[in-house]
Amino acid sequence: MPELPEVETVVRSVAPHLVGRRIVSASFTSRFVTPGSRARLAGRLVGRRIESVRRRGKFIIMALDQGTLTVHLGMTGKLLLASERDQHTHGVFTLEDGMLYYHDPRQFGRIEWSAGSPPRVARLGPEPLEISFEDFRARLRRKTRMKSLLLNQTFLAGVGNIYADESLFAAGIHPLAMAQRLTRGRAEKLHQAIRGILAHAIELGGSSISDYVNAQGERGWFQMEHRVYGREGEPCANCGTPIRKILVAQRGTHFCPRCQKK
DNA sequence: CGGAGCCCCTGTAAGC
């Protein structure tokens, strides 16, 4: 599923083909991906010039010469510069110089236009690659489980299920550990782990666990580096103990019961 | 405030 590294990879792969281009026409077919009037959304976009494309958390934000187009890929959303059109193609953008397709089998993604800055983005927490340790530590003073907190986009923006599990493993912290009880040393380790893992994942083009690809259709390679995610029952890379999978905050949560302490 | 549970959706995999 697209999390911060995957969305960053998509933005980097798509931006050179979009910035400065004008949208000639747009059409949408899903009442879930594009809630409200699809025709009105298309109308907002026709003739607009894409000024910039950036990432904030898991959101792709395109500043237009009038308004902002925000894309969230949900679980299975893809932006593709070239694609066959099929029943899962829910957005087609014709640019003055090329095409952009939005493809999303499960339709958990969203494409929305706003006049100003998008409201959902305003509620996001800090960027994990930018937050200072002191700010990070201050934000840990919550009465909640570490796994739940990492998934909370108002805590940090962009960390999802895979990178939450991998970061907690790298820091040796149990997913059920209480956030407010982390010692300074363990908080430091987690801060470093999150940054290191996200940066490494971006370098490898993200994780392709189901069918994630960038805008050119290329897969990422960070799934080869996963130590716990998707490895239930396999021996821990550190100690050989079988990796366990439990449910936390309704999400599959993978961890080493020996290496990760509450 | 935090968390459990449910919902949106559909491809895939497991179970019978």
Add this chain to the structure above:
DNA sequence: TGCTTACAGGGGCTCC
């Protein structure tokens, strides 16, 4: 083999 059911999950919602 073929059908049915469970599961995967980002995020928003209600209820306790």
